Amino acid sequence: MPIEYIILTSLICLIVVGFIYYRLKSWCVEGTRYLKMYYPLKIATLENFLNQEEIDFLIKASEGHLQRSKVANRKGDSHYHEGRTSESCHLEKTIALDHPILKNIRETAGWITNYPADNVEPLEILRYQEGQEFKNHLDTLSNTEGQNKLIASRGERMVTIFVCLKSAEEGGETHFPIIKKKMKPKAGDALIWENAKMIGNVCLINKTALHAGMKVVRGEKYGMPIWIRNKKQS
């Protein structure tokens, strides 16, 4: 067999093995193996998740408290990023934790997703004004030392419920580029999607859940992301 043929075949094998290894690279946090891959996304709209009274209450609670949104960096700390220009406010800073509206939202989110209400992250309100957006991202954390520390202490974001409190007149859709879907729920409705699923002690993170809050072209958009983790939050 000619030497060139052997070298070429070995090179191709190496590239194929490297590609498979890269694609299926997994990491372990406290006995759970995490693996990022593409698989069909479970996504749905929950109609009338909130009523108008609850919406008005939540938007009012955020008034005067909204600040430029941040994202988590490799160390697990939050920082400003040009890909996220919306404003946010943690509701627990402005409303008592045991307020019946917040309690009811946490319990409903837990009930719908089959997780305890204690696994729901502290609730926050988002506002996008004209020109503001949140570019493509996954809600799940990445394999870095800092983010793995966050997973160890607070768990992974298994499900997202994104409640629309006010819809922009133009733009502001939630876009899932991999499944080519743009969703624009009306005020009170919520999008729900699964970011990850457990199979035994393996957590499969779904890269198909990549999404963006598209630029608001006209009007303003208010939303409330509800992240449900696989660990208790307090």
Ligand SMILES: O=C(O)CCC(=O)C(=O)O
């Ligand atoms: O604004 C949206 O439509 C999505 C928001 C979002 O992706 C997030 O808060 O993680």
